[in-house]
Amino acid sequence: MRQWKQLGEVLVAASITNTLSHSHSATLNLPRTLAVGLNQTLILKILSNPTLHPSHKLRFFEWSRSHHNPSPAAYSLILRALSRAGNFSDIPSLLHSMTQDGVVLDPHTLNLLLHSFILSSNFNLALQLLDYVQHLHLDPTPVYNSLLAALLAKNQLSLALSIFFKLPHAVDSKSIACNQLLVALRKADMRVEFKQVFQRLREKRGFSFDTWGYNVCIHAFGCWGDLVTCFELFKEMKDAKGLVAPDLCTYNSLIAALCRLGKVDDALVVWEELNGSPHQPDRFTYTNLIQACSKTYRLDDATRVFNHMQSNGFRPETVVYNSLLDGHFKATKVTEACQLFEKMVQEGVKPSSWTYNILIHGLLRNGRAEAAYTMFCDLKKKGQFVDGITYSIVVLQLCREGQLEEALQLVEEMESRGFVVDLVTITSLLISIHRHGRWDWTDRLMKHIREGNLVLSVLKWKAGMEASMKNPPSKKKDYSPLFPAKGDFSDIMSFMSGPQDTANINDGEETSSNEIDEWSSSPYMDKLANQVSSAGHSSQLFTPSRGQRVQEKGSDSFDVDMMNTFLSIFLAKGKLSLACKLFEIFSDAGVDPVSYTYNSIMSSFVKKGYFTEAWAILTEMGEKFCPADIATYNMIIQGLGKMGRADLASAVLDRLLKQGGYLDIVMYNTLINALGKAGRIDEVNKLFEQMRSSGINPDVVTYNTLIEVHSKAGRLKEAYKFLKMMLDAGCTPNHVTDTTLDYLGREIDKLRFQKASILSEKDDPS
Secondary structure, eight states: OHHHHHHHHHHHHHHHHHHHHHOOSSSOOOOHHHHHTOOHHHHHHHHTOTTSOHHHHHHHHHHHHTTSOOOHHHHHHHHHHHHHHTOGGGHHHHHHHHHHHTOOOOHHHHHHHHHHHHHTTOHHHHHHHHHHHHHTTOOOHHHHHHHHHHHHHTTOHHHHHHHHHHOGGGOOTTOSHHHHHHHHHHHTTOHHHHHHHHHHHHHSTTOOOOHHHHHHHHHHHHHTTOHHHHHHHHHHHHTTTTSSOOOHHHHHHHHHHHHHTTOHHHHHHHHHHHTTSSSOOOHHHHHHHHHHHHHTTOHHHHHHHHHHHHHTTOOOOHHHHHHHHHHHHHTTOHHHHHHHHHHHHHTTOOOOHHHHHHHHHHHHHTTOHHHHHHHHHHHHHHTOSOOHHHHHHHHHHHHHTTOHHHHHHHHHHHHHTTOOOOHHHHHHHHHHHHHTTOGGGHHHHHHHOOSSSHHHHHHHHHHHHHHHTOSOOOOSSSSOOOSOOOSOGGGHHHHHTSGGGGGOTTOSOOOOGGGOOTTOSOHHHHHHHHHHHHHOOOOOOBOSSOOOSOOOOSGGGHHHHHHHHHHHHHHHTTOHHHHHHHHHHHHHTTOOOOHHHHHHHHHHHHHHTOHHHHHHHHHHHHHTTOOBOHHHHHHHHHHHHHTTOTHHHHHHHHHHHHTTOOOOHHHHHHHHHHHHHTTOHHHHHHHHHHHHHTTOOOOHHHHHHHHHHHHHTTOHHHHHHHHHHHHHTTOOOOHHHHHHHHHHHHHHHHHHHHHHHHHHHHHOOO
C-alpha cells in the first residue's frame, strides 16, 4: 500500500513539474484534484528538484500557499533557490509572507541567506531579514553579529554604525563584531563616533571588553592623545583578576601613546623593563621607539635601540632606516646619514621612494643642493623611486631659490608623468608667484595641471578671499585686536606652571608598596597609570610633531591649509594687518586654526615687539586646546630674549623638557642668541656643549651667532676659536658670516691698536 502511495506521489510530482516547465503564464493553473492530494512531502520534493527553474518553483510555491500553509522547510527551499540564482527581487515579498504566516526559519538558513545578501551587496535585504528576526521576537544576536561583521568587511561603515545604535541590546560581549567596528572607526579617524560606541558599550549591563577590545581602545585613544583614558583602561585590565590581562600589544600601544605625546624617556624606561619580562619587545616595539627617538633628536637612544633590535635577531626594515636617516639629517649629521644609507644598502634592505625623498630633502636642507639635484636626475633617468612627493620637494627648493621658471617647468614634467600635483606643491608655487609679483603666471600653472579641479578650487578660494578683504581694517596699529590680552608676555611662567603641570606624569607621589604588582612586566608603567589617572588631565598641551603649513587631509582641511598659505604670503611681505584680517574672516566662518596658524601670527607679533598680543595668542592656544609645539617654544624664547628676560629662558626650557619636549637646532640657536645678547656667555658655552653632546651638529646660524655674541662680549679669542671650528667642520659661510667677521676684524684691530698704544706709552721716556 505504501509503495502505491509513493508511486502516486512521484507521478503527481512529475505531472506538476512537467506542467511548470511548459507553462509560460504568470499564474499556475493546476487541477483542483491535485491540490486535494497535495501534502508537505510532495511540496518539498518539487521545490528541491534541481532541474526546475527557480522562477517555476516560485510559481508553484505561491500556488501551493493558496491551498496549504507552507512549512519552514518550504520557505527555506524557495529562499535558497532564489538567492542562489540571484533572483533577489522576489525575496522581500517572501519575507513579508513569512512574517504573516509566523514561520520561523532555522538559524542555518538564516545565515546562508544573510551570507548571500552580503556577497551580492544587497544590504537592504539583509536589513529586512534582521527586521524579520526582530518581528518574531527571536534572538537577533547571531544575525546581528554576522551582519555587522559582513558590513564592515564590505566597507559599509556608516550602515554598520546605524545598525549598532539601532540594536544596542543585541551586542554580545563575546562577539568580535564590536571590536571590528571599533577598529574600523579608528582607521577612519571618526573620533566622535568611536567615543559614542565606546560609551554605549561601557553602559551596557553585562558587557565587558576582551583583551583585543581593550587593546583597540587603548590604541585609538593613544592615537588621539588621550593618555588618561589609555591608562584607565590599562588599570582596568590589571584589576580584572585574570579575566583579561595586558599583553605585548597593550604595552606596544601604551609605548606608542607615550612616544606620540613626546614622553620618550618614559617609553624607554618601560622598554628596558620589558626586556626582562615575559613580554619581550617585538618589531613594533622597536620601530615605535626608534621613530620617536629620531623625531625628538635622541639619536644616541635611537642608535642604542637599533643595535638592541639587531642583537635580538630582528632585521630592521626600510621604515626603521628611514626614521634614522631623517633624524640624522634633522640633526645636520649629513656624513653619518650617508654612511647609514650605505649600511642600509649593504645589509640588503631595499630603499623605497620615501627613503630617497628623505635623502633629497635632507641634502637640500643641509646645503648640499648639487648632490640632491644629481640624485633626483639619476633617479628620473632610471625611472624608479620618484613620485609626486619627490617632485614637490624639488619644486619647493626651486621656489626658495627664486627659480620660478624652472619650478613651473618641473611641475609640467610632473603632470606629464602622471603624478598628482598636490596642494603642497601648488601653495609653494603660489607663494613664489606672489613674491615675484607675477599673478599672471597662475594661467601657466593651470595649463600645467590638466587633471582635476584643484587649481580651479584654489583660484576660486583666492578670489573669494580677496573679495572678503576689500575693506581694509581701520586700525591705528598694523594688527587687529583679535586676541583679548590677559596678563603680559613676561608672566610666561605663570602660564607654563598652570594646568600643564599636571600633564607631567613624572611628578606625583610614589605608588604605595601594597599596590605594587610583583608579577608586573613593567612596574614603571603601573606607576605611570596611577599618576596620570590621579592627575585627571587628558588634554594634549604639547605635541612633538611640528605644525605644518599644509597637511592636506582631504577636503575638510582645504580652508585651513589655504589660510595658512596666504598667512605665509602676507606675513612674509610684512602685511600683518591683512594676515589678521584673514584670520578674523575664517575664524568667523568656523575654520579652526591649527598650531601653524597661531605660531605664524605670534612670530610676527614677537618680531614687531607686540609682546602683549603674542601673549594673548599663547593664552588662546591653551583655551582652544591647540597643542603647542617646538615652534611655539621658539617664539616664547625669542620674545623673552627681545624683552631682555633671558633669565626666564632657562625656566621655560626646563618646563618644555618636563612636558616631553625636546630641543631642535632652531631652539638651540634661539637660546644661544637670547642668552648671548643678555651677556650670559658662560651659559651660552654650556648650551653649545650640550648641543654637540646630544648629537646635533651646529649649522652656519649657530656659528654665526656664537661668533657674534662672543665678539660683542669682548671674548675675541673664543670668537676666533668658533670661526676655526666652523671652517674645520666644513660648514659653508654665508653673507651673515661675512658681516659678523667684519665686526670681529674691527674688534681685533681695535684691540691691537689699544695694545700698541699701551706699549708706546711704556716706551715713551717722557
